[in-house]
Amino acid sequence: MNNPIKVLILGYGIRGRTYAAYAADHAEDLEIAGLADPVATFPAEATYPTWKRWEDALASGAKADAVIIALPDHLHYAACLKALQAGYHVLLEKPIGCNWKECQEIRAAQVASGKLVLTGYVLRYTPLFKRLHKVLEAGVIGKLTSVHVLVEVSYGKSAHAYCRGNWSVEANGTGMLVNKCTHDFDLIVWWMRGRICEKVSSFGALIECRPENKPEGAADRCKDCPPHVRRKCPFDAYKLYYEHTDLRYHFADPSDAGILKMIETSPYGRCVYACGNDSVDHQTVLMLYDGGLTVTLEMESFSQRRARTVHFYGTRGEIIADDEKIVVIPFLGDARRIEPEQHGHHGGGDREIMTSFVELVRENPSPERCTAILDEALESHRLAFLAEESRYTGRTMDGRSDPD
Numbered sequence: 467m468n469n470p471i472k473v474l475i476l477g478y479g480i481r482g483r484t485y486a487a488y489a490a491d492h493a494e495d496l497e498i499a500g501l502a503d504p505v506a507t508f509p510a511e512a513t514y515p516t517w518k519r520w521e522d523a524l525a526s527g528a529k530a531d532a533v534i535i536a537l538p539d540h541l542h543y544a545a546c547l548k549a550l551q552a553g554y555h556v557l558l559e560k561p562i563g564c565n566w567k568e569c570q571e572i573r574a575a576q577v578a579s580g581k582l583v584l585t586g587y588v589l590r591y592t593p594l595f596k597r598l599h600k601v602l603e604a605g606v607i608g609k610l611t612s613v614h615v616l617v618e619v620s621y622g623k624s625a626h627a628y629c630r631g632n633w634s635v636e637a638n639g640t641g642m643l644v645n646k647c648t649h650d651f652d653l654i655v656w657w658m659r660g661r662i663c664e665k666v667s668s669f670g671a672l673i674e675c676r677p678e679n680k681p682e683g684a685a686d687r688c689k690d691c692p693p694h695v696r697r698k699c700p701f702d703a704y705k706l707y708y709e710h711t712d713l714r715y716h717f718a719d720p721s722d723a724g725i726l727k728m729i730e731t732s733p734y735g736r737c738v739y740a741c742g743n744d745s746v747d748h749q750t751v752l753m754l755y756d757g758g759l760t761v762t763l764e765m766e767s768f769s770q771r772r773a774r775t776v777h778f779y780g781t782r783g784e785i786i787a788d789d790e791k792i793v794v795i796p797f798l799g800d801a802r803r804i805e806p807e808q809h810g811h812h813g814g815g816d817r818e819i820m821t822s823f824v825e826l827v828r829e830n831p832s833p834e835r836c837t838a839i840l841d842e843a844l845e846s847h848r849l850a851f852l853a854e855e856s857r858y859t860g861r862t863m864d865g866r867s868d869p870d
């Protein structure tokens with residue numbers, strides 16, 4: 467039997483707790499060597515050290531094989547550099563860095579250390595997307611002509627994260643496209659492996675949650691908003707967090723009392739028209755690959771459902787996939803529906819990525835393999851940052867170039 471690998475977890479928020487839960491369920495594979503978070507409540511039964519700051523965890527010389535970085539986006543870069551310099555393998559939540567320069571510096575640090583940096587791209591580990599990849603590789607729909615990816619974020623999740631939350635102001639992190647859709651760029655890079663992206667262009671805007679659209683009589687916080695105004699507002703914090711419960715997992719205290727207190731005191735109780743936000747609420751990316759294949763990625767806030775749909779068009783058929791199923795429609799022959807079994811959050815990807823990470827750390831891959839793994843993840847960032855540059859400048863970008 468193998469000994470568990472030991473990890474330091476930096477950031478004990480939603481993602482940090484998800485990875486820690488893996489250790490609780492797979493004690494034979496993963497052991498927590500320490501946790502760092504300034505505000506989180508750590509497990510009462512913890513026998514390992516805990517720190518307030520990630521810097522103190524890494525400076526402690528704690529004996530561990532790897533570090534899991536589940537910190538807010540803007541801390542990924544500094545924490546990853548330090549973890550690599552200290553000789554740890556790293557599981558790094560996305561984004562790798564907040565801009566291309568940070569990403570390049572992380573690559574240089576990875577090359578110097580020879581250690582693994584696995585990015586938290588959970589979707590490619592899900593049974594559904596693994597199966598989809600196999601179906602595509604089998605070539606059953608002939609030559610691909612176009613791929614359409616639609617990411618419906620939902621009006622509630624979008625108001626939560628991109629108006630009131632961590633990604634509301636682009637200058638504080640990466641903006642909505644990089645935050646929400648690097649997963650999709652990662653899938654596109656995976657599907658397009660071996661092809662060259664020749665051009666990237668992108669358009670997007672913030673249409674709704676701007677001060678000039680604030681309803682007449684609305685207050686700056688939902689708790690102060692007149693009931694007749696709140697009633698007509700789909701983004702009302704009481705509706706999103708108190709009446710509906712599907713966003714409650716974002717909060718440390720999801721009880722009714724905890725949610726009411728949160729609405730009264732936290733940034734998540736602010737009016738979405740008074741958040742000082744500038745993140746887009748919808749964005750489209752167009753990519754041209756060699757041979758004329760086109761890829762379209764659409765990110766939309768104003769949907770009822772939270773969903774991802776992918777449509778592949780080929781010269782001999784179509785494939786349509788969503789979060790639950792894959793439908794293969796050959797022009798000659800019968801359509802086929804595939805519904806891979808999925809367990810757990812992110813379609814099972816949260817668990818599967820940890821299983822792969824543990825295997826990789828045990829295997830201790832060569833420095834060259836570690837660089838290749840990071841390079842594939844960086845490619846998705848390169849394309850996403852190019853798309854953002856296109857949106858800012860109005861130019862069509864050379865898909866082989868480096869973003870500014």
Ligand SMILES: NC(=O)c1ccc[n+]([C@@H]2O[C@H](COP(=O)([O-])OP(=O)(O)OC[C@H]3O[C@@H](n4cnc5c(N)ncnc54)[C@H](O)[C@@H]3O)[C@@H](O)[C@H]2O)c1
Pocket residue numbers: 476477478479480481482502503504505506518519520521536537538539541559560561586587588645812
């Ligand atoms: N792979 C995915 O599917 C996925 C999904 C959601 C979020 N993410 C990414 O994971 C990261 C974390 O997201 P989250 O939703 O868990 O956020 P979160 O806010 O719930 O957790 C972040 C934690 O970091 C802690 N923290 C802040 N400063 C710190 C410091 N100096 N030292 C130690 N801890 C510190 C915060 O107190 C918080 O508990 C983000 O970068 C996000 O983009 C990835």
